[in-house]
Amino acid sequence: MRSLVLGLALSSISLSGVRAGFPAKIYGVNLGSWLVLEPWMLPQEWIDMGGERCDDCSTCIASEFTFAQAYPDTVDDKFNEHWLSPASNFNPLGTYFAIFRNTWFNQDDVDKFVELGLNTVRIPLGYWIVEDLVDRTTEFYPRGGLAQLRRGLKQLSEAGIVAILDHHALPGIQEPGQQFTGRCTSDVQFYTPHNYHRALVWTAVMTALSHIDPAFDNVVSIEAVNEPIMDANQTPGYGDFQKNFVRVVRAVEFLLGLPVPSLNLKANGQANANATASLEFAAQLPPVFPPEIRSAILDAVPILLRIGVKLGVDKIFSHGPHVKKEPLITNFMDINWQHNNPLTLPTLRWDHRYMTTISTIRQSFGGVADPSETAYLTHNCNLDRIQNDAALGNSPLYFGEWALPTQFPATDEFLRKWADAQKRAYSMGAGWIFWNFKIEISDLAGDTARQWSYFEGVNRGYLTKDPSKLLDPHVCDPYLKNTTASA
Known part of the structure; x- marks a missing residue:
């Protein structure tokens, strides 16, 4: 997350037939700092775990990597406590309440989502959740996250x-x-053939799980990359990676027996009840899928088998029937994220099942306008981002990260207007997903939750309990201009 605050336009776009599996309008939250922990969001828990705070996060224990490197013998237990072990409820030693207090995402949160009318979550994941992809000689991350993901998805x-x-x-x-x-x-080493390949193997594993494992039955979309470098000159090969990401998703689905209408491919006749055996036919994929796609899927097969054994669900991979579902939505940053990358989205039109997301820029990285209430609301209420992106084939579009930060001291009255103005704008498209569902409330965290936590925003009356409603539907009336300005 490094996000926020662009506005949208004042006209809607047609989404029919594009988002099967998604709600008619997305109202959601991010599960940030659950399976990819960002210490700024829970500083006291991070210190209690053994982490550190520093101005330059590369110089101390301020990331999952450096934590695992510093505490190789205890990192898995520490993070399992943060994630919430499914067995915690049955701890015979009476330590459940201490464990529960420090867990980040649990059933109480899910119940709160339902109470608040939320219908979608975006779950940030690290590549290390597929543990076989980690080079343990040079890379250091906690283990056990996949079991937690399955638990959370089922809830x-x-x-x-x-x-x-x-x-x-x-x-x-x-x-x-x-x-x-x-x-x-x-x-930064992602933009290399080796790491592109690892990311495609991750995609193949996650796509297969989304179709095979009943625990993943509510997964409707996979996002390719969160917030790549915005200058395409620094990301060689990234455009090709995006196309290969789509191809891997569709190739896995084809091998599992789903048709690929956009490529005129009927369901694979060799698909059978043995999921991993079906995927092994990747070597015989049609020519539309290049060798890199076949290689990524074949590398994913033994990983899936080991995942099945480790989690005790190997029958669903080797023997059980497939969980039939619609093809996944392939999800990307919007076309303007990389201002000089012509390969981003128009080249993916052949897929016919993609959706784009905007992660907008955090206020502390420059803000959306001059640091005043009037400038913020005028800017936000007059943006035409949806129309401009749609004209480039970049639709449907949802806002994947937004919150209420400002570059000036914000009154409660302004934050109510700021929340309404953003919800009004973002709801003109496919919908919105707030960053974040919660922020730690502690002396060390200060008042961060006031502008970054959805739960706290509702508690303080900035956000309505019904996400489809505004406190003031006319919030933008005083700020609208005759012409609109682009983001």
Whole structure:
């Protein structure tokens, strides 16, 4: 996450037939700092775990990587406590309440989502959740996250909430100096053939799980890359990676017996009840899928088999029937994220099942306008981002990260207007997903939750309990201009 605050336009776009599996309008939250922990969001818990705080996050224990490197013998237990072990409820030693207090995402949160009318979650994930992809000689991350993901997805599914699997932290690191990548470093290595391949193997594993494992039954979309470097000159091969990401998703689905209408491919006649055996036919994929796609899927097969054994669900991979479902939505940053990358989305039109997301820029990185209430609302109420993106084939579009930060001291009255103005704008498109569902409330965290936590925003009356409603539907009336301005 490094996000926020662009506005949208004042006209809607047609979404029919594009988002099967998604709600008619997305109202959601990110599960940030659950399976990719960002210490700024829970500083006291991080210190209690054994982490550190520093101005430059690359110089201390301020990421999952450096934590695992510093505490190799205890990192898995520490993070399992943060994630919430499914066995915690049955701890015979009476320590359940201590464990529960420090867990980040649990059933109480799911119940709160239902109470607040939320229908979608975006789940940031690191590549290391597929543990076989980690080079343990040079890379250091906690283990056990996949079991927690399965637990959380089942809880969300029972509540009727759909999920987006967001590849938030990529192998090799996709952006320098960011906690959300899992490692704060200036040594960015994602944009290399080796790490593109690892990311495609991750995609194949997650796509297969989304179709085979009943625990993933509410997964409707996979996001390719969260917030790559915005200058395409620094990301060689990234456009080809995006196309290959789509091809891997569709190839896995084809091998599992789903048709690919956009490629005029009927369901694979060799698909059978043995999922991993079906995937092994990747070597015989049609020519539309290049060798790199076949290689990534074949590398994913033994990983899936080991995952099945480790989690005790091997029968669903080797013997059980497939869980039939619609093809996944392939999800990308919007076409303007990389201002000089012509390969981003128009080249993916052949897929016919993609959706785009905007992660907008955090206020502390420059803000949206001059630091005043009038400037913020005038800017936001007069943006035409939806129309401009749609004209470039970049639709449907949802806003995947937004919150209420400002570059000036914000009154409660303004934050109510700021929330309304953003919800009004973002709801003109496919919908919105707030960053974040919660922020730690502690002396060390200060008042961060006031502008970054959805739960706290509702508690303080900035956000309505019904996400489809505004406190003031006319919030933008005093700020509208005759002409609109682009983001």
